[in-house]
Amino acid sequence: MKCIECSALGGNIDEVLSMSSDAPKPGSEEVQKGKGKTMIVKVEACSLSRGDSIMLEGSCDLMLNPKLPFVPGMDICGVVEEVAENSEAFKVGDRIVATNGMTPTGGLAEYAVVQTNNAAKAPANITPVQASVLPNxxxxxxxxxxxxxxxxxxxxxxxxxxxxxxxxxxxxxxxxxxxxxxxxxxxxxxxxxxxxxxxxxxxxxxxxxxxxxxxxxxxxxxxxxxxxxxxxxxxxxxxxxxxxxxxxxxxxxxxxx
Ligand SMILES: NC(=O)c1ccc[n+]([C@@H]2O[C@H](COP(=O)([O-])OP(=O)(O)OC[C@H]3O[C@@H](n4cnc5c(N)ncnc54)[C@H](OP(=O)(O)O)[C@@H]3O)[C@@H](O)[C@H]2O)c1
Known part of the structure; x- marks a missing residue:
């Protein structure tokens, strides 16, 4: 899948961010690994906030600085592509908003792995771009x-x-x-x-x-x-x-x- 990767913290954005087209697409194994608490989402929009710039600057403390390279983008709107069958909260096809917080599994990618407890159904009356801002x-x-x-x-x-x-x-x-x-x-x-x-x-x-x-x-x-x-x-x-x-x-x- 396509995604944007960050190769270094604190650098010039034009130099440290690059498009990759051969990142592995997350699949069923991620959903199984998550024991019903993760789902795969096809990303429609990803919003970048001050938190993302703090992460790209490398200004998080040592615990939170991501391992390189990583995919930035904390907050997304997208459509559930795979979720545990017994999930009560979400089903395939739901449009959701979600945040991955300060984790290196970002939304600047075609697909994202999302924790179900960090997600909510997207409001129907706003666009995916507008909705992607909501979680943060x-x-x-x-x-x-x-x-x-x-x-x-x-x-x-x-x-x-x-x-x-x-x-x-x-x-x-x-x-x-x-x-x-x-x-x-x-x-x-x-x-x-x-x-x-x-x-x-x-x-x-x-x-x-x-x-x-x-x-x-x-x-x-x-x-x-x-x-x-x-x-x-x-x-x-x-x-x-x-x-x-x-x-x-x-x-x-x-x-x-
Ligand atoms: N706890 C959480 O979950 C959480 C979530 C999101 C954000 N935050 C924190 O909340 C803060 C704001 O985030 P944000 O996303 O709203 O940031 P933002 O979009 O960058 O907005 C920053 C605001 O501060 C103003 N500002 C910038 N420099 C200033 C200065 N020297 N003196 C006075 N005002 C100044 C800006 O005004 P102008 O640009 O108009 O001058 C703007 O209104 C950050 O510290 C962020 O880390 C926390």
Missing amino acids: SPIAGLHAAKAAKLKEGDRVMVLGGSGGVGSALLQLVKDAKASFLATTSTAEALCLSLGADVVVNYRETNWYEDERYKAEPFDVVIDCVGWRDEWKEAYRRGVLKSGWNGGLSMRALCRAG
């Missing part, structure tokens, strides 16, 4: 929204509102009827279209220094960038009400698994 960033956004315990009327600051996680999260914040601001340097129109009341360009201004927000401090800051500790400064300056729920870092979510 929007789920992280959902976790962040739940952890933030958003409620109607909250004032929320979303750091990194334009990213994969942030753009999903903005919609959830809107859904919770909170009022909110989002930071981005590249996609103001996107953040506004997803419901942000105000968009702040973090390259032009430090939102936590803005005196106007002291009069109406935030209830929660959700960090979808992953490493911004600005919420602490915001709390110190009285721009954020509570330091306890104020810093929800995606990095912390990563650590929590």
Whole structure:
């Protein structure tokens, strides 16, 4: 089968990625080996997220760095080609979305081996390309929204509102009827279209220094960038009400698994 292989970590993408056309197609033995918990999926679309770039950069810790060469691409949408007969969740022909997480058995291939407990039926009303995005960033956004315990009327600051996680999260914040601001340097129109009341360009201004927000401090800051500790400064300056729920870092979510 055809696939894209990565031959080295941290290199120039144009040099380290190459097309291979003679990779072995996964078959029944994989399904048997998986004892009913794996299936073979014909990949229709594979989405690449920040997690994929971290893996390609070689920035995972030693436990997670893949053995070379490997096929990148964590998240896919595709059609089940083979699954254990006794599988209750899936049958041949189902269109599914799945993530393989930080494993080197990626979706940039014609076929992928997928763990059934990492898969779900794809929604019928969106395209495979759209569906392939669902298993990763929007789920992280959902976790962040739940952890933030958003409620109607909250004032929320979303750091990194334009990213994969942030753009999903903005919609959830809107859904919770909170009022909110989002930071981005590249996609103001996107953040506004997803419901942000105000968009702040973090390259032009430090939102936590803005005196106007002291009069109406935030209830929660959700960090979808992953490493911004600005919420602490915001709390110190009285721009954020509570330091306890104020810093929800995606990095912390990563650590929590
Ligand atoms: N726990 C999980 O399962 C999980 C899943 C997915 C992601 N994550 C983590 O969540 C974080 C976000 O992932 P993502 O996929 O949404 O990333 P992404 O698509 O690359 O988005 C990054 C966001 O951060 C903003 N940003 C970039 N540099 C910045 C800076 N110097 N200061 C302030 N904002 C900056 C970007 O804004 P502009 O480009 O508009 O400037 C964009 O809004 C990452 O740390 C990722 O590892 C965790």
